[in-house]
Structure formats: C-alpha cells, structure tokens
Amino acid sequence: xxxxxxxxxxxxxxxxxxxxxxxxxxxxxxxxxxxxxxxxxxxxxxxxxxxxxxxxxxxxxxxxxxxxxxxxxxxxxxxxxxxxxxxxxxxxxxxxxxxxxxxxxxxxxxxxxxxxxxxxxxxxxxxxxxxxxxxxxxxxxxxxxx
Amino acid sequence: xxxxxxxxxxxxxxxxxxxxxxxxxxxxxxxxxxxxxxxxxxxxxxxxxxxxxxxxxxxxxxxxxxxxxxxxxxxxxxxxxxxxxxxxxxxxxxxxxxxxxxxxxxxxxxxxxxxxxxxxxxxxxxxxxxxxxxxxxxxxxxxxxxxxxxxxxxxxxxxxxxxxxxxxxxxxxxxxxxxxxxxxxxxxxxxxxxxxxxxxxxxxxxxxxxxxxxxxxxxxxxxxxxxxxxxxxxxxxxxxxxxxxxxxxxxxxxxxxxxxxxxxxxxxxxxxxxxxxxxxxxxxxxxxxxxxxxxxxxxxxxxxxxxxxxxxxxxxxxxxxxxxxxxxxxxxxxxxxxxxxxxxxxxxxxxxxxxxxxxxxxxxxxxxxxxxxxxxxxxxxxxxxxxxxxxxxxxxxxxxxxxxxxxxxxxxxxxxxxxxxxxxxxxxxxxxxxxxxxxxxxxxxxxxxxxxxxxxxxxxxxxxxxxxxxxxxxxxxxxxxxxxxx
Numbered sequence: 001x002x003x004x005x006x007x008x009x010x011x012x013x014x015x016x017x018x019x020x021x022x023x024x025x026x027x028x029x030x031x032x033x034x035x036x037x038x039x040x041x042x043x044x045x046x047x048x049x050x051x052x053x054x055x056x057x058x059x060x061x062x063x064x065x066x067x068x069x070x071x072x073x074x075x076x077x078x079x080x081x082x083x084x085x086x087x088x089x090x091x092x093x094x095x096x097x098x099x100x101x102x103x104x105x106x107x108x109x110x111x112x113x114x115x116x117x118x119x120x121x122x123x124x125x126x127x128x129x130x131x132x133x134x135x136x137x138x139x140x141x142x143x144x145x146x
Numbered sequence: 147x148x149x150x151x152x153x154x155x156x157x158x159x160x161x162x163x164x165x166x167x168x169x170x171x172x173x174x175x176x177x178x179x180x181x182x183x184x185x186x187x188x189x190x191x192x193x194x195x196x197x198x199x200x201x202x203x204x205x206x207x208x209x210x211x212x213x214x215x216x217x218x219x220x221x222x223x224x225x226x227x228x229x230x231x232x233x234x235x236x237x238x239x240x241x242x243x244x245x246x247x248x249x250x251x252x253x254x255x256x257x258x259x260x261x262x263x264x265x266x267x268x269x270x271x272x273x274x275x276x277x278x279x280x281x282x283x284x285x286x287x288x289x290x291x292x293x294x295x296x297x298x299x300x301x302x303x304x305x306x307x308x309x310x311x312x313x314x315x316x317x318x319x320x321x322x323x324x325x326x327x328x329x330x331x332x333x334x335x336x337x338x339x340x341x342x343x344x345x346x347x348x349x350x351x352x353x354x355x356x357x358x359x360x361x362x363x364x365x366x367x368x369x370x371x372x373x374x375x376x377x378x379x380x381x382x383x384x385x386x387x388x389x390x391x392x393x394x395x396x397x398x399x400x401x402x403x404x405x406x407x408x409x410x411x412x413x414x415x416x417x418x419x420x421x422x423x424x425x426x427x428x429x430x431x432x433x434x435x436x437x438x439x440x441x442x443x444x445x446x447x448x449x450x451x452x453x454x455x456x457x458x459x460x461x462x463x464x465x466x467x468x469x470x471x472x473x474x475x476x477x478x479x480x481x482x483x484x485x486x487x488x489x490x491x492x493x494x495x496x497x498x499x500x501x502x503x504x505x506x507x508x509x510x511x512x513x514x515x516x517x518x519x520x521x522x523x524x525x526x527x528x529x530x531x532x533x534x535x536x537x538x539x540x541x542x543x544x545x546x547x548x549x550x551x552x553x554x555x556x557x558x559x560x561x562x563x564x565x566x567x568x569x570x571x572x573x574x575x576x577x578x579x580x581x582x583x584x585x586x587x588x589x590x591x592x593x594x595x596x597x598x599x600x601x602x603x604x605x606x607x608x609x610x611x612x613x614x615x616x617x618x619x620x621x622x623x624x625x626x627x628x629x630x631x632x
Contacts (some may be wrong), residue, residue: 120352127222
C-alpha cells in the first residue's frame with residue numbers, strides 16, 4: 001500500500017464489489033469510501049457539483065455508521081436522482097455508545113450519458129466490514145451488493 | 147475470509163455429486179455443510195464460498211446441513227446458491243440468507259409463435275420491449291403507486307396487478323404461492339422503503355436482470371413438456387427481476403435492527419452479514435413480515451412487466467393475447483425465506499427455509515404445486531447467462547430428501563464484474579451475439595460486458611448436476627433470440 005497517496009483500492013470479489021478506502025483521519029476514510037462506491041456506479045470526475053446535500057446520521061457503532069453513511073447516499077442517488085462527485089465529512093464523533101457523522105455530499109441530477117452510468121450498487125453489506133485505525137492512519141473496508 | 151485457505155482440503159466426497167464439509171472443519175459448526183457439485187464444477191468453486199457454507203452451519207437451530215447448490219459462488223455472507231432451514235422455535239431468521247434483492251425471481255411465458263415467426267421481426271420486437279419496459283439504473287415506471295396502492299401491493303402481490311388490469315386470474319394460479327405470501331405486515335416498512343417502492347412497480351432494474359425472447363431447441367421429457375404447454379420450436383419469454391429499491395431498503399433497515407438483536411440475544415456471528423435473531427423474537431418476525439411485503443412487491447412487479455410484454459408482442463404480431471397463447475407457465479422466487487413443512491429425522495416439522503440464490507423445486511403430489519402441475523411437480527426455471535441456454539425442469543422427489551425442496555437458480559458467476567469489464571467491451575460482445583442471431587438492447591453498454599456469457603459457469607453443467615441428483619429433472623432447453631437488459 002502506498003499510503004497516504006492511495007485513496008482507495010478495489011479488491012477481487014466474484015459477484016460483488018469490494019474496496020478499501022484510506023485516510024489520515026476516519027473522516028477522510030469515510031469520504032474516500034463514498035468516492036470508491038460511486039465510482040462503481042458512475043464516473044465521479046464527470047459530475048459538476050452544483051447541489052449540496054447535508055447529511056447527519058447517528059448509529060450505535062462505527063461499523064453501522066459506515067453502512068448508514070453509504071446507504072444514505074445510495075438512497076439519495078435513487079430517490080432524488082442525484083449523482084454525487086464530492087464528499088466532505090466534517091466530523092465523526094462518539095458520545096457514549098452513539099456515533100454521529102456530519103457531512104456534505106455534492107453533485108447534480110443524474111445524466112445517464114454524461115456520468116457514464118455503470119454497475120448499479122443495490123446495497124451496502126456488513127460482509128467483512130472494517131473501520132479501523134492502522135499505523136498510517138485509518139482504513140475502511142466495504143463490500144457492496146451489485 | 148482470510149482463513150479460507152484450508153477448507154477445501156477438509157471437503158469429503160459422499161457421492162458423485164455430493165460433497166461434505168464435516169462438522170469441526172471450522173470451530174462452531176452445528177451441522178455439516180453439503181455442496182452439490184460435479185467433478186467439473188468443484189474446480190471453479192472459490193474456497194471462500196466453502197468458508198461461507200461453514201459459517202452458515204454455525205447459526206443456531208440450523209437443520210440437517212448448510213447447503214450449497216451447484217451454481218454456488220462467493221456471496222456477501224451466505225454463499226450465493228445457499229439453502230439453510232431453521233427450526234421454527236429453536237432456530238433463527240436471517241435477512242442475509244435472503245439478500246437485498248428480496249424475491250428476485252424468474253417467470254416464463256409461453257406462446258403459439260415459432261422461431262420462424264419471430265426471428266424476422268426480432269429487432270423490432272426487442273426495440274419495442276426495450277421501450278415498453280423501463281430498465282437500468284434509476285428507471286421509473288409509468289405507474290405511480292399511491293400510498294394505499296402500495297399497501298395493497300405489499301399485502302396482496304400479483305393480485306393487485308391482475309385486479310388493476312395487468313393480467314388474468316390464470317396468472318395467479320401459475321405462480322409460486324399464487325403470487326403472494328400471506329402474513330405480510332407493512333408497519334415495519336420505513337418511509338424510505340415506501341418512497342423507493344412507489345415509482346418502481348413495473349421496472350426491470352439493472353445488473354443480471356433481463357427480459358428475454360427465447361425458443362425451445364430441445365425437449366428432454368415430452369410428457370412433462372405437454373403438461374407445461376411447451377414444445378420444440380416454440381417461442382417463450384423469460385422475465386428475471388426482483389423487488390427493486392424497496393426490497394433493498396427493507397433488507398438494509400432490518401439488517402440494522404437484527405444485528406443489534408443478535409447482540410441482545412448473544413448470538414455469536416462468524417460474519418456480521420449473517421446477523422440473525424431467534425425466529426419467534428419480535429425483531430425476526432418484524433423482518434419476516436416486511437420481507438413478505440417485499441416478496442409480494444416483486445411478484446407484482448413481474449406481473450406488470452408480463453402485461454406490457456404481452457401488449458408489445460400483440461402489437462408486433464397484430465394479434466390478440468389469447469390467440470397468441472401468451473400464458474404464464476410459472477414464476478419462481480430465488481431469494482426468499484419461507485415457513486415450510488419438511489421431514490427432518492423422520493419427523494414432520496415447520497422450518498424457515500432460506501433460499502439465497504436457490505429455486506424451490508417441489509415434487510409431484512406436493513400440496514403447494516398448482517393443481518395443473520401436481521402430477522409432474524412444479525416447473526423449475528433456470529435462466530442462463532446472456533447468450534446461453536435457459537432451462538425448464540420439474541421438481542422431483544430427491545429435493546424433499548436432500549435439499550429442503552430446492553434446486554439451483556442459474557449458472558453462477560465465475561468472473562467478477564470488474565474483471566469482466568477489463569476483459570470485454572460491451573459493443574464487441576453485442577456484435578458477436580448479433581452475429582449468432584441474438585439481439586441485445588441494454589440501458590448501459592458496460593452492463594453487456596459485465597454479463598458477458600463467459601463470466602458464468604455453463605448453465606448446462608449446473609442443470610445436469612441437479613438432474614442427476616434427482617432434485618429436479620430436465621424438461622426443455624431454451625436458446626435466446628433477443629435480450630433486454632438494464
């Protein structure tokens with residue numbers, strides 16, 4: 001791993017898409033995980049970030065928070081028809097057994113041609129899910145059902 | 147998953163097509179694993195998929211074996227092709243044993259058309275089907291279900307479609323469970339799941355889902371084929387899709403609750419995606435009743451698509467639906483959990499059978515097989531991958547003895563989607579298929595590369611194992627003519 005240059009990498013999985021995302025902070029690892037997931041579905045570099053969604057979620061542990069974060073983005077993608085290109089996680093905080101994420105996701109209405117629609121991600125799984133501190137910073141690992 | 151290396155060595159051969167993972171191959175297994183594979187297919191199986199079979203064997207109250215069908219491959223918790231039954235009282239219910247695409251399934255429509263009738267108009271027919279049936283990422287239906295209509299769909303499945311003019315009464319008879327599981331409860335379905343469900347009733351979706359025109363090129367069992375209304379040279383239509391966003395959301399929401407419940411009930415989980423709760427707990431029952439709603443949504447979805455498919459065929463051939471004989475042969479679910487009666491150690495008992503990429507295959511005489519097919523067993527529909535053969539089988543006796551009334555559900559992937567896209571270009575595959583007489587229309591060209599024929603095992607190898615085991619026996623083989631993909 002060429003950390004910290006490497007933001008995320010895809011791992012081999014027969015039926016689904018699996019990736020690791022890295023960051024100097026957990027916030028940054030969460031941001032990169034969102035980019036990794038959206039690059040399975042679209043080409044995020046083609047997205048103009050005209051519109052910003054504020055996202056605030058709470059969960060009983062960091063794994064659940066990661067699943068909730070990515071699931072929320074999938075929900076907005078499908079229901080509001082927004083392709084996201086940029087993610088900013090302001091903070092991930094823990095108070096007792098409650099984790100909270102405050103974040104922004106920016107994008108625009110999905111354009112099937114422009115955004116080079118690719119594999120549809122159905123959902124975020126708990127399979128081999130990881131959100132942990134590593135010597136170089138933080139790493140999250142996610143498998144999404146495609 | 148990292149510790150999966152050695153499990154292949156513990157595999158014991160029981161019979162030609164039966165392999166066992168003995169108890170103790172991984173600590174905590176309650177029952178052995180049973181994998182139904184030929185010599186040829188065993189080489190394609192990833193060790194990680196065996197590991198997943200062993201993990202499922204650790205869940206409380208599992209009966210007989212943790213099973214994998216011949217199309218088994220690596221999943222995200224349960225293996226794809228996994229079958230597991232849990233005691234009604236002592237066992238568990240696990241959303242991961244059903245998957246996100248609740249009641250993903252397949253249906254087959256027959257016709258009085260022959261391959262000679264259809265081949266000359268195949269381009270027009272495929273184009274028109276592609277226009278009529280919304281497919282691809284974010285596709286929305288022409289139907290906007292109101293909140294109360296959505297409730298009806300959740301509780302009554304295909305009946306909603308039939309009562310609203312999208313089909314006929316016979317469609318319900320020729321469908322697993324009559325196109326509805328009773329006992330659904332909408333109170334534990336989130337606002338998000340409802341929001342995703344309203345605009346998608348009557349959409350194909352993406353991924354491996356398809357609508358295909360096919361023709362029967364081979365009959366293996368004339369008597370059963372006659373019973374199903376099938377003959378050589380006949381054109382059939384196959385629809386493969388599921389419960390769309392609403393099913394994904396229901397699974398996502400309940401996985402969260404169930405994973406908290408697993409902690410509460412102190413169930414040790416080898417993988418968090420295997421989260422489960424005691425079958426009779428509120429958490430498990432709330433999931434189960436919501437899952438039923440998603441399953442019903444999926445049957446209704448396939449029924450609406452059936453109606454639009456019939457309309458287009460009728461338009462292209464300038465003939466009415468009855469004259470064209472566009473009858474539903476059958477519809478099967480391949481991602482679902484059901485409470486069924488099975489014989490375990492000589493005793494009849496109710497078990498929650500989880501089928502994650504496996505098709506029900508009830509034999510002749512079973513009370514849940516529609517009257518019209520009861521003498522021969524239920525039709526078992528096995529879709530091929532794009533450009534390859536699909537099969538109709540009929541449920542047979544051994545299914546009740548060795549697989550909780552289940553068979554395979556498809557060909558089974560051998561190559562990842564990402565790898566496939568590096569290997570193939572969608573346009574190349576499309577023109578190759580066109581050269582061999584198969585028209586493909588896809589919402590996204592990259593989808594064609596991901597679903598290229600060679601990313602799957604051969605469907606005939608998989609079907610032969612099921613046939614030889616006597617779980618289900620071959621009736622007919624269909625070859626593709628035109629495919630609409632997401």
